[in-house]
Amino acid sequence: MKSVLNFFSYLIIILPISIVTGPFLSDLIVSTSAIFFLIYSIKNKNYIYFNTIFFKLFFLFWVFIIISASFADEIFISLKSAIPYIRFALFVIFVLFLVNETKDFLRKFTISFLIFYCVVLFDSYFQFIFGFNILGFESPVENRLSSFFGDEMVVGSFLSRLFPLALFSILYLSKKYLQNIKYLSPILLILVDVIIFLSGERTSFGILLIINFGFIILISQMKYIRIVTFIISIILIGLISISNNKVKDRMIDQTINDIGLKKDQTYLFSKIHQDHYETAYKIFKDNILVGAGPKMFRYECSKKEFQSGKYSCTTHPHHLHLQILSETGIVGYLFILVALLWIIKIFISTIYLNYFKQKFIQNADLQNCILIGAFVNLFPFLPSGNFFNNWLSIIYFLPLGFYIFKKI
Numbered sequence: 001m002k003s004v005l006n007f008f009s010y011l012i013i014i015l016p017i018s019i020v021t022g023p024f025l026s027d028l029i030v031s032t033s034a035i036f037f038l039i040y041s042i043k044n045k046n047y048i049y050f051n052t053i054f055f056k057l058f059f060l061f062w063v064f065i066i067i068s069a070s071f072a073d074e075i076f077i078s079l080k081s082a083i084p085y086i087r088f089a090l091f092v093i094f095v096l097f098l099v100n101e102t103k104d105f106l107r108k109f110t111i112s113f114l115i116f117y118c119v120v121l122f123d124s125y126f127q128f129i130f131g132f133n134i135l136g137f138e139s140p141v142e143n144r145l146s147s148f149f150g151d152e153m154v155v156g157s158f159l160s161r162l163f164p165l166a167l168f169s170i171l172y173l174s175k176k177y178l179q180n181i182k183y184l185s186p187i188l189l190i191l192v193d194v195i196i197f198l199s200g201e202r203t204s205f206g207i208l209l210i211i212n213f214g215f216i217i218l219i220s221q222m223k224y225i226r227i228v229t230f231i232i233s234i235i236l237i238g239l240i241s242i243s244n245n246k247v248k249d250r251m252i253d254q255t256i257n258d259i260g261l262k263k264d265q266t267y268l269f270s271k272i273h274q275d276h277y278e279t280a281y282k283i284f285k286d287n288i289l290v291g292a293g294p295k296m297f298r299y300e301c302s303k304k305e306f307q308s309g310k311y312s313c314t315t316h317p318h319h320l321h322l323q324i325l326s327e328t329g330i331v332g333y334l335f336i337l338v339a340l341l342w343i344i345k346i347f348i349s350t351i352y353l354n355y356f357k358q359k360f361i362q363n364a365d366l367q368n369c370i371l372i373g374a375f376v377n378l379f380p381f382l383p384s385g386n387f388f389n390n391w392l393s394i395i396y397f398l399p400l401g402f403y404i405f406k407k408i
Contacts, residue, residue, distance in 0.1 A: 095400075
C-alpha cells in the first residue's frame with residue numbers, strides 16, 4: 001500500500017501539468033486519488049481528515065446538491081454532475097494528508113509547481129512576442145493569449161487563480177530550503193502581473209489586483225517587495241497600454257464600451273453579462289429554496305418566462321453567486337456564504353493581530369496565501385466560470401489541500 005501511496009503522491013505533484021492538457025487527465029488524477037484515499041483510510045481506520053470542518057460542511061453541501069438535482073427537470077444530467085462532486089472533498093483531504101504525513105511531498109510539490117508555473121509564464125511571453133508558443137500553437141484570437149491551452153483562452157485564469165499557490169510555494173521554500181529564492185521572486189512577481197494583463201483576460205486581471213491587495217495587507221513576509229514590484233508592474237502596464245493599441249483596445253477601450261460608460265445605459269460588465277444575470281435571478285425567484293439543480297441553467301434559460309434579452313441563454317450565468325442561487329437556491333448558497341464570511345473573519349483577525357497587537361502567528365502567511373486564493377474564487381463582484389466545471393473546480397480546490405493545520 002505504501003508504494004501505491006507514493007504513486008498517487010507523484011500524480012498529485014504532476015497534476016498542475018495535467019491541467020494544461022484539459023479536463024480529462026486532470027480529472028482522472030483527482031477522481032482516482034479520491035477513490036484511493038477513501039480505500040486507504042478505511043483500510044487503515046484513519047478518519048482524522050474526514051473529521052475536519054471542511055469535509056463535514058462539504059459533505060452536507062454534497063448531500064444537498066444531490067437533493068436539489070433530484071428535483072431538476074433534467075434529473076439525470078443534474079445528478080450526473082452532483083453525485084461525483086464529493087471527489088473534490090476527498091481530493092482536498094488527500095492532499096492535506098500528503099502535506100502533513102508524507103515526507104518531502106510539500107517540498108517536491110512546491111518546487112515542481114513553481115518550475116511549471118514559470119514554464120507557462122515563459123511560454124506566454126514567447127507567444128506574445130512571436131505570435132506562437134514554444135510548441136507552435138497560435139492563439140485563435142488576435143489580441144488574446146492561450147499558451148499551452150490551444151483554443152482555450154484560459155492561460156490568464158490559470159496564472160491568476162494559481163498565483164496564491166505560487167506565492168505560497170515561494171514563501172515555503174524561502175523559509176525551509178531556498179532562502180535565495182526571495183531575491184528572484186521580485187522578477188517573477190512583475191512578470192506575472194504584466195503577462196496576465198497582456199493575456200487579455202479582464203476577469204483574471206481583476207483577480208490579480210485583489211490578490212496583490214490581499215498579499216500586501218495580510219502577508220507579513222515580502223510585503224514591501226510586493227509593494228515596490230506592484231508599482232513597477234503598474235508603470236510597465238501603463239507604458240504597454242500607451243504603446244500597444246491592441247492591448248489597450250482589449251483591456252481598456254472594450255471594457256469601457258462593454259460597461260456602457262460612453263452610452264446612455266450602463267451594464268454590469270457588459271450587456272451579455274447583464275442578460276445572463278437577470279435570467280439567473282428569474283430562475284432563482286422561481287426556485288428559491290433548492291434551485292433548479294446543478295448544471296440546469298443551460299436548460300432553464302431557454303424557457304420564455306426566464307428570458308431577459310438577446311443573450312439570456314448560455315451554459316452558465318458567468319457569476320458564481322448567481323449560479324449557486326439559481327441552481328441550488330438559498331440553502332445551497334448558505335454554504336458559499338458561510339465559507340466567504342469565515343475567510344473574511346480570518347482576514348480581520350490577521351489584520352488585528354498584525355497591525356494592532358504586533359503578534360505574528362506561525363504559518364499564518366502560508367495559510368493566508370491559500371485563503372486569498374479561496375477568497376478571489378468566491379469574490380462576488382467579478383464574473384466567473386462554471387462552478388460545476390471539472391477543470392475549473394480542480395483549480396479551485398487544488399490549493400485548499402495546502403491549508404496546513406500542522407506546524408512545518
